[in-house]
Amino acid sequence: GDSVTQMEGPVTLSEEAFLTINCTYTATGYPSLFWYVQYPGEGLQLLLKATKADDKGSNKGFEATYRKETTSFHLEKGSVQVSDSAVYFCALSDLGRGSTLGRLYFGRGTQLTVWP
Amino acid sequence: DGGITQSPKYLFRKEGQNVTLSCEQNLNHDAMYWYRQDPGQGLRLIYYSQIVNDFQKGDIAEGYSVSREKKESFPLTVTSAQKNPTAFYLCASSNTGGPSFKNIQYFGAGTRLSVL
Numbered sequence: 467g468d469s470v471t472q473m474e475g476p477v478t479l480s481e482e483a484f485l486t487i488n489c490t491y492t493a494t495g496y497p498s499l500f501w502y503v504q505y506p507g508e509g510l511q512l513l514l515k516a517t518k519a520d521d522k523g524s525n526k527g528f529e530a531t532y533r534k535e536t537t538s539f540h541l542e543k544g545s546v547q548v549s550d551s552a553v554y555f556c557a558l559s560d561l562g563r564g565s566t567l568g569r570l571y572f573g574r575g576t577q578l579t580v581w582p
Numbered sequence: 583d584g585g586i587t588q589s590p591k592y593l594f595r596k597e598g599q600n601v602t603l604s605c606e607q608n609l610n611h612d613a614m615y616w617y618r619q620d621p622g623q624g625l626r627l628i629y630y631s632q633i634v635n636d637f638q639k640g641d642i643a644e645g646y647s648v649s650r651e652k653k654e655s656f657p658l659t660v661t662s663a664q665k666n667p668t669a670f671y672l673c674a675s676s677n678t679g680g681p682s683f684k685n686i687q688y689f690g691a692g693t694r695l696s697v698l
Contacts, residue, residue, distance in 0.1 A: 510672065
């Protein structure tokens with residue numbers, strides 16, 4: 467079945483450091499891929515998405531490229547800020563692969579803490 | 583403003599008591615979801631509903647019940663049969679079908695449930 471494996475945290479970085487959070491997936495076909503972010507005490511917000519192979523999603527300085535050959539969707543940011551401290555979730559959707567719902571399968575989340 | 587409203591923000595349950603978490607959306611979405619979030623375990627799907635008067639069990643439905651009498655509302659009841667209810671509960675909604683780039687789940691701010 468569909469599943470997502472995320473790099474385990476926590477990840478602690480200094481401000482302006484480079485960030486990579488690894489995400490790999492298991493699924494048939496070409497699932498849509500997402501990164502969601504959760505700030506303390508809040509719900510999840512969509513950060514970026516990619517719907518086909520080689521697509522690059524980007525938002526707020528974060529990027530992730532859909533790599534079909536390695537079944538990966540790693541999240542990167544060139545220079546993190548204290549305000550980026552949050553939990554990041556990688557997810558895939560089953561929409562269009564035998565489903566009209568678009569159920570999301572989430573990774574376990576990676577806690578990022580950025581120090582000034 | 584369109585969005586998803588969850589209430590209450592904090593909820594306490596006594597032994598043997600049923601409690602109901604509210605979720606309302608004004609995004610005109612057909613699909614609604616309930617997730618449970620425990621530390622280090624990501625999000626697990628409890629129930630989902632694609633249309634009014636229809637809902638399906640997710641991965642951890644035991645000890646929970648839902649109803650979908652209106653498009654806007656999808657309340658979750660945590661019954662006394664749920665022996666470990668302490669968690670953060672998140673409600674989400676989305677469109678169904680259509681192109682995958684439109685199938686984004688939007689989340690409420692969550693309800694934190696604790697056992698007295």
